[in-house]
Amino acid sequence: MTDATERRPPALVPRRDPQAVPPPPVDDTPAAPVEPRPSAEPRPPAEPERRVVTVRVRVLAAVLAATVAALAVSGWVAALLAGARVDTRIDDDLRRGAEQVRLLAADGVDPQTGGPFASAHELVLTAMSRTVPARTEGMLALEDGAVTVVAADSVVLRPEEDRELVARLADPALRTGARLVSVRTAVTDWRAAVIPVRTADVPDAAGDGTTVLVLAYDRTAERDAFVGIFRTYAAVATVAAALVAVVGWVVAGRLLRPVRLLGRTARSITDTDLSARLPVRGNDDVAELTRAFNAMLDRIQTAVGAQRALLDDVGHELRTPLTVVRGHVELMDTADPADAAETRELVLDELDRMGRLMDDLLTLATVGSPDFVRFAPHDVGALTDTVTGNVRPLGPRRWGVEARAEGTALVDAQRLTQAWLQLAANAVKFSDEGSTVLLGSRVVGDRLELWVTDEGVGIAPEDLDRVFERFARADEDDERPGAGLGLAIVAAIAHAHGGDVDVVSAPGRGSTFTVRVPLAGPPPEPAPVPAPTAGGAS
Structure with missing residues (x-):
């Protein structure tokens, strides 16, 4: 079936200009054999194939790095806060101890005699007897730079055994008033309340000597008490990171499975088999990517099918008229004007038919195009x-x-x-x-x-x-x-x-x-319409 179209003029074939310069003669002399020259440089070795880091590994590495960093930062911040709280608690305990000594001196009554304290030494002894040190707390008293009173034997921490600490506490500058001091020695890190008690602080007391009461905490021992907690935290964080790695590996594999299938499908597609498609699961971004990929394959298959059909149709339909034209031209008697005219008419008719055929085939080949x-x-x-x-x-x-x-x-x-x-x-x-x-x-x-x-x-x-x-x-x-x-x-x-x-x-x-x-045109997103696989007139 053909369109009712006007006859097209035959295609023009360029004619050779008789005035054109002829090509130069061809030299038939055989050329001398040319011996191959040795290669100046050896061929460089092939580059080794680089290992490809998969998206799954990259995603897992990023997630794991973020998880480890978050756990580490959380632990570090928690350790800083816990250390600050330990220092605050130590200072509060030392201030309460100093306040108790001040109140005892302000009262001025010795609970054993019911009368006033005889001396600052007696007041310090009474204050030390009323104090129950913690496991990481110790106390001592200094007079004229020498240790005169120590805690009972039941007290674990013995600050008097740290000679460097005693030498620092014997500084006369510390006798001017109660204060909190930090002393780092070769033994440990100390935090101490230095409380000078003078004879003048005791009502009706005789003498003018000064006794220094020292309440000391071992800060290192206090901090070691929560180090075990953070060791446990570190162990739990390690297990959590390992669990995240396992779960992330599984989840990343499931999420990226369509991408792997996409690559596998793309590699399986050949110029003769375009039927492979990806299964669509879910309604997320990956599913949308899968749908887009399948739609692309549909368009490619339609385009390739139209191209093949066009080539098959051209080969099928043009073979006969070309054979007819060639046969009549070969058998034409150029000396017979009637035969030449008849052959010319037949050739023109066949060329017109081929022109109409090409128009129809080109129309069908553009069926799948957007315009x-x-x-x-x-x-x-x-x-x-x-x-x-x-x-x-x-x-x-x-x-x-x-x-x-x-x-x-x-x-x-x-x-x-x-x-x-x-x-x-x-x-x-x-x-x-x-x-x-x-x-x-x-x-x-x-x-x-x-x-x-x-x-x-x-x-x-x-x-x-x-x-x-x-x-x-x-x-x-x-x-x-x-x-x-x-x-x-x-x-x-x-x-x-x-x-x-x-x-x-x-x-x-x-x-x-x-x-x-x-009447209103096709739907907004019409399904892809493949080019007709066949057609014709009745």
Whole structure:
């Protein structure tokens, strides 16, 4: 089936200019053999294949690094806060001890005698006897820089044994008032409350000597008490990081499985097998990527299929006319003007047929492209009038209009005109001269129907399903011109509009071809429509 198109001029073949300079003569002398020269430099060794770090490993490494950093920072901050709290508690205990000594001196009553303290030494002894040191706390008293009073033997911490500490505490500058001092020695790190008690502080006491009461904490021992807790934290953090690594490896593998499948599918696709697709699971970003990849494969398969079909069709349909042209040209008697004229006419006719065939094939090859149809609002009645005026030159038939639709439709008017004229040309080709051919248009529901009815030879029931296939012909022995692509183009235009085309026919009673398209155009995201795998005229 072919379009009702005008005859195209034959393709022009460039002719050789007789005035052109001839090519230089070819030297037939055999050239002397050229011995290969040794390579100046040895070929560099091939680069070793680099190991590819997978996305799974990268994701897991990033997650694990973030987890370890978070745990480490959390532990470090917690250790700083715990150390600060230990120092605060030590200072609070030392201040309470100093306050108790001050209150005892302000009271001035010796609880053993019921009278005033006899000396600062007695007051310090009483204060030390009332103090119960903690496990990491010790105490002593100094007079004139020498240790005069120490804690009971039940007290574990013995600050008097640290000579460096005693020497620092004997400094006369520390006797001016109660204070908190920090002393780091070779033994440990001390935090101490230095409380000078003078004879003048004791009411009615005799003498003028000064006794220094020292309450000391071992800060290192205090901090070691919570070091064990952070060792436990470190162990738990290590186990947590290992658990995150295991869970992250599994989760990353499940999340990236579609990506691995995508790569595997891409590697399995060849130029002969484009059928592989990825299974779509879920409704997340990965599932959307999978859908996009499958849609891309659909478009590629459609494009490759159209390309193969075009190549097959070109090879199939051009072989015969080329053979005919070659045979007649080879057998043409150039000395016989009549034979030359006849051969020229035949060659031109075959070239015209090949030109029309190429136009039809190129039209079918662009079916899957986005700009195959261009939608715009168009008046249906005006479209009917245009086609009615264009069909009369197709052939001497009694042309008529059965119905004329009114209204506006979102269609590609040029493509619909092309399809409608093709149906009219098909009716002319398969009907007798002077027979009736009727055109019509109407709106049924949300669809526009365009049809052509003829009184031609009709189509056998067994051929109705394949009349829209490429190169299909109801009668293979039919000598009417045409390659059998016209109805395939009609079907492609109808499908591109989101519609369809059908035929009602019976042998000897004519045929009615009807194109149905939506009035409002195709859906916003129409499914990809593959190019027709076959087509042709009845």
